[in-house]
Amino acid sequence: MITTGWDGPIGLITLDRHERRNALDLEHCEALRDAVPALVEQGARALVITGAGSTFCAGADLDGVYGDEFRDGLYDALQTVLTVPVPVIAAVNGPAVGAGAQLALAADLRIAAPDAYFAVPTARNGLAVDPWTVRRLSLLAGGGAARSLLLAADRLGAEVAHQRGVVDRLGDHDAAVAWAREIGELAPLSLRYSKMALNSLDSGGFDPGEQGDELEAAYADCWASEDAAEASRARTERRTPRFQGK
Incomplete structure (x- = not known):
């Protein structure tokens, strides 16, 4: 499920599917798409998105990913995060894989736990990410890291991601919320x-x-x-x- 909450004026969103390591299916993409603007309409000055447990998001739920309906639902959710008129921070508390990496990239800012990593293993399952994701990844990480992730299916650890600019800060969920509260005063x-x-x-x-x-x-x-x-x-x-x- 997708849970929401508040820390003062900061809206909190948590991907909470322990049994699937917070993987996204169509239902959860739609719930995420709806949760983001709902919090903003209720007065959120910034949003923090994270995953429950030790995983940010293990990617798309491969039991239902092979179809236009899921892909449309995923990109609706990503576009909502991208375009909502308040800053969105991804608190990457663990692996951000595939669609999870895309969700982190769609956020405006990223803070990552030391054991977090990013991966886009589309070449391992015959899928692809859209041109926007490739461009966003290349702009944030640089062409070399983007090629490593996309063409070699490598992982980008938190420290290296921070050095490359994919991650803005290293820290946990509490640090992400504290940062969001600072931003919310602007x-x-x-x-x-x-x-x-x-x-x-x-x-x-x-x-x-x-x-x-x-x-x-x-x-x-x-x-x-x-x-x-x-x-x-x-x-x-x-x-x-x-x-x-x-």
Whole structure:
């Protein structure tokens, strides 16, 4: 199942299928797709996604992966994580394999436990990941690491992933939540705009929206926002600004 919860203003999502090492089937892809915007609509300032137990996500549940319905469900979930207008942190607590690696890549930021690793073993099962995943992986890890993962079915351990830029920080779930709380205190409109602009650089196989007009509007919203005025007042009053996303 997919469980959700809260830590202050931070929405928490956990993949919880112990018997399948948190592997994703169509039902869980759809539940993940629905959980992400639901938390944002309830006021989440940032999200943390992790796996229960010692595995982040063992990939696609191979009992049901061979079909268009599952593939569409997976990419709907990934696109939702990619485009939701708040930062998403993947707390990679263990192996992130196949679809699990894709889910971690779809997040905006990644924090990994020391024994976590990333793998995309599509060449071992005759499958493939979409061009967006290849591009995102190559942009984050570099061409060499991407080729190693995709062409040799190698694993990328947490330390090396951190050195290559796939992982932003090393740490556990508590560290991920603490980081999310720091991010949640930042200006929501600025974060929304920055996420949109960054995603526009590597949207590849996904279409996050009418990028030109939407980006211009989001950019203008930041400069005209009450939050920008609040930051100015806070500087004058020598206090921490209290951003409302307006």
